[in-house]
Amino acid sequence: MRNMKRIALLVLIVVFTSACATMNGGTGSNLDRIAESGVLRVGTAANMPPLNMLDKSDLPMGLDVDLASYIAGAMGVELSLVIKPFAELLPALEAGEVDMVISGLTITPKRNMKVAFAGPYHISGKALLTKFESLVTSENTDKLNSEAFAYTALESSTSADLVKTLMPKARLVTASNYDEAVEMVLSNKVDALVADYHVCVLSLLQHPNEGLVSLITPFTYEPLGIALPAGDAQMINWMDNFLNTMRESDELVKMKVKWIEDPSWLTNLK
Incomplete structure (x- = not known):
């Protein structure tokens, strides 16, 4: 067949x-x-x-x-x-x-x-990759929009645009590639990575013992x-x-x- x-x-x-x-x-x-x-x-x-x-x-x-x-x-x-x-x-x-x-x-x-x-x-769709479970369990993005948080996203990506639009109070550190962005999360240089859902899931598989967590489902349509x-x-x-x-x-x-x-x-x- x-x-x-x-x-x-x-x-x-x-x-x-x-x-x-x-x-x-x-x-x-x-x-x-x-x-x-x-x-x-x-x-x-x-x-x-x-x-x-x-x-x-x-x-x-x-x-x-x-x-x-x-x-x-x-x-x-x-x-x-x-x-x-x-x-x-x-x-x-x-x-x-x-x-x-x-x-x-x-x-x-x-x-x-x-x-x-x-x-x-x-x-x-977009999701968060972080070490802080409280970030991924937030019911809406309002709680994510805080000067206390720093996010990373791919340069010139819709993820970066999302942070600028929905979390303008937070600090955005752009990355040239996902390896660099994930490393920022692992080394605690930022609180979370905003990226396509499948990127976050893959990062969980690649770093199973690093304490990373992500959203169960994406929170945007892409x-x-x-x-x-x-x-x-x-x-x-x-x-x-x-x-x-x-x-x-x-x-x-x-x-x-x-x-x-x-x-x-x-x-x-x-």
Whole structure:
């Protein structure tokens, strides 16, 4: 049955991409340049497990990486992962240094003013990672908004925006990556990390004896999307149709089980 589903997916992708290739002739879309170059450049941070990270051989892996591989395969081109700090990814897309960004990006109105989004391909949410159980058991964010607290969040992230908006009295210390942010919590430099829920859960698994606690459920709704160049209707249409194909074939579900529910990949994490 699994083989039949994979065959059906391949057939859908072949039919879908063939139709798009026919429609794309002469449009001047970025799809033309990608097809001509034979390379799809995807920007990612490679430090946001389980979405994107490096394995012990310094090779990117994760849900975002698998998704990028499927996209390149459907386009019939090679995949080139361009690793940059999270804060530099969208500027790289706007500058034409990458063709798209797949890196745990939340779809927000502010970001959507500058770039286009396809998706969401995954739903996440914000949570707290801390050593203080009283923080994660607070019934609302009002108690978290205090000058007595210091939080860390990824630079230029929606987590940092959340702290500035909901906890303006608190001190915010931004980090360039999650390893740095978690270390701030472990070394008591800050009271808590505000991050995507799956990042907090992963940190609990990685540091089981450090006294860390987190929320049982995320306290915000975060739709993650694929960032694309603004104004390229053909490419946006291609990506929306591709994601629909992935959903209907259950391939997205399988990816999420592999990277979010099954922790076996942790043994290969750098």
